[in-house]
Structure formats: C-alpha cells, structure tokens
Amino acid sequence: MTQTLPVRPALADQARTFFELHTSPEILVLANVWDVVSAQVVAATPGVRALATASHSIAxxxxxxxGEQIPLELHLDMVRRIVQAVDLPVTMDLEAGYGNAGETARRAIAAGVVGGNLEDQMRPLDEAVAAVRAVMAAGHEAGIEFVLNARTDALVRASAETPRGQVLEEAIRRGQAFLEAGAPVVFIPGLVAREEIQTVVAALGPQKLxxxxxxxxxxxxxxxxxxGVARVSTGPFTQRVALTALQDAAAELVAGGGLPAATRALN
Structure with missing residues (x-):
C-alpha cells in the first residue's frame, strides 16, 4: 500500500495554482530560466505567473x-536554488526521468517544484505511459496536483521519409494515451504550423496542448x-537570447564601441 506523505500547504497551494493556470482560457506563458538570476529577472517581470526551468540551459x-549528461544531483541543486529564490510556482524539465521517472519526480517535488516535463524519446508506448503514471503517482504520494507536461518526441524524431500526416497521427495517439494516464497536458515540440496545431487541439481538446x-x-x-493552446514555453531559446545579447555587446566593444545605452541594472 502506498503511503501518502505529509502535505506541505504552500506547495499544495502552488500546485493547485499552477494547474489552474493550464485550464484557464488565457494561455500560460513560460520564459524558461536556468539559474537564480535568470529566475529572479523573469519572476520580477510584470505578467509572469510561473517559472519553468530548461534542462538544456542548466546543463x-x-x-x-x-540529454541527461548533467548529474541529476547537480541538476536538482540548481532547481532547488531557483525555487528558493522566487515565490512563484516552478516546473522542472525532468528530461526522460533519469532512468526512474517516479523517483526523479519525487526528488523534484522534494526540491519544491510543482510540475515537470517528461520526454517519451519514442520509447514503446506502454513504457512511456508507465513513466507518466509513475510521475503522477509521485505527485499523489506528496499530496499535490503535480502538473506533468508529458512530452512526445514524435515530430522531432520522425524520419524525413515518413509522411507528415502519419507523424502527426502518432503524436496524437501518444498524447491521448498520456492524457488518459493522468497527465494534465501534452507537449509536442516541432508543432508550429497553424493547421497542425488546430488538428492536435481538436484531437486532444482545448487547454491540453x-x-x-x-x-x-x-x-x-x-x-x-x-x-486553444494551454501553454507556450521557450526551452533553451531564452538563454540563447541572453547569450546573443552578450556576444553582440562583446563584439561592439572590441570593435571600438560601447555597451548598449539601454542596459538596465537587473541584478
């Protein structure tokens, strides 16, 4: 019999708030962060209601x-620091679960997160569904409504020779299976065309994609x-925005110029 862990009221409240942000008709915008200062800057931005970490950027x-090359403990330590530095709900990129999706989710919840992304990496569907169930069980054991953003790599890993319609059907099949397994929302990277988004929303339902x-x-x-999209995030792209600005500023300096006049003191 599974033992239910004591509920931390603040965490449970944050989880409920984060869940409700996904079910609202107003889309949830998450500019992904990778360290304490990026988290503080984004959290202080008017209109920001929650934070998401980016595994690529933290690594x-x-x-x-x-791709799980960073040790899990180091990854979790950064996420823990981010959680402690802000007052908003935080969701963590769990990657593919580091070999044990349920246990990784438990450790993430212990670090203070209330949601997470989980990649299927196109493993057999029964294995991917089992991982989704394990993560949702971890949230239940902790007494929170863990918001799992169940990711399918059907589009980004598809062969160029496979007809696009067939690829989209597989993404929908996996997404529906993840929703049936308890995931509140499904993440499909590579989905950018209006017509394809409309097709997926029609298949999964509004506020599920x-x-x-x-x-x-x-x-x-x-x-x-x-x-009808529930949420949009930025993955590694926000870090690349920051690094682009850094390299452009460095190039301007070495070319004989100066730093941008609009630079703000954000830390």
Whole structure:
C-alpha cells in the first residue's frame, strides 16, 4: 500500500495554482530560466505567473551537453536554488526521468517544484505511459496536483521519409494515451504550423496542448491562445537570447564601441 506523505500547504497551494493556470482560457506563458538570476529577472517581470526551468540551459551552464549528461544531483541543486529564490510556482524539465521517472519526480517535488516535463524519446508506448503514471503517482504520494507536461518526441524524431500526416497521427495517439494516464497536458515540440496545431487541439481538446516558441518560426502567443493552446514555453531559446545579447555587446566593444545605452541594472 502506498503511503501518502505529509502535505506541505504552500506547495499544495502552488500546485493547485499552477494547474489552474493550464485550464484557464488565457494561455500560460513560460520564459524558461536556468539559474537564480535568470529566475529572479523573469519572476520580477510584470505578467509572469510561473517559472519553468530548461534542462538544456542548466546543463550548458555547467558545461554539459543536453540529454541527461548533467548529474541529476547537480541538476536538482540548481532547481532547488531557483525555487528558493522566487515565490512563484516552478516546473522542472525532468528530461526522460533519469532512468526512474517516479523517483526523479519525487526528488523534484522534494526540491519544491510543482510540475515537470517528461520526454517519451519514442520509447514503446506502454513504457512511456508507465513513466507518466509513475510521475503522477509521485505527485499523489506528496499530496499535490503535480502538473506533468508529458512530452512526445514524435515530430522531432520522425524520419524525413515518413509522411507528415502519419507523424502527426502518432503524436496524437501518444498524447491521448498520456492524457488518459493522468497527465494534465501534452507537449509536442516541432508543432508550429497553424493547421497542425488546430488538428492536435481538436484531437486532444482545448487547454491540453503545450508548444515551444521557436524564434522566427512560431505563431505569436495571442494566436496560440485563440487556437486553444494551454501553454507556450521557450526551452533553451531564452538563454540563447541572453547569450546573443552578450556576444553582440562583446563584439561592439572590441570593435571600438560601447555597451548598449539601454542596459538596465537587473541584478
């Protein structure tokens, strides 16, 4: 028999708030963060209601490649620092679960997060569904409504030879299975075309789909909201925005110029 852990009221309240942000008709916008200062800057931005960490960006911060190359304890330590530095709900990119999705979710919840992304990496569907159930069980054991953003890599891992319609059908099949297993929302990276988003929302239901905003490619947030998307995040792209600004400033300096006049003291 599974033992229910004592509920931390503040965490349970944050989890409920975070869940409700996904079910509202107003789209949830998450600009992903990777360290304490990026989290504090985003959290202080008017209109920001929650934070999401980016595994790629955290790994890069410590010199690791993406894909669970960063040790889990180091990854969790940064997430824990972020949680302690802000008052908003925080969701963590769990990657593929580090070999034990349920246990990784338990450790993430212990660090103070109330949601997480979980990649299926196109494993057999029964295995992917079992991982979703394990994460949801971890949230139940902790006494919170853990907001699992169950990710399918059906689009980003598809062969170029596979007909697009077939790829989209597989993404929908997996997304529906994840929802049936208890995940509140489904994340499909690679989904950017209006017609495809409409097809997926029709299949999964409104406020069930989350997407990533890709620079120069994705639809504006307002249009995604009108299509019934629950949430849009930025993954590693916000870190790349920051690094682009840094490199551009460095280039301007070495070329004989100066730092941007509009620079603000945010830390």
């Amino acid at each position: 890069s911060t410590f010199g690791y490649a993406d 989350t997407v990533i905003s890709v620079p120069g490619v994705s639809l504006p947030v307002q249009e995604l909201q009108e299509l």
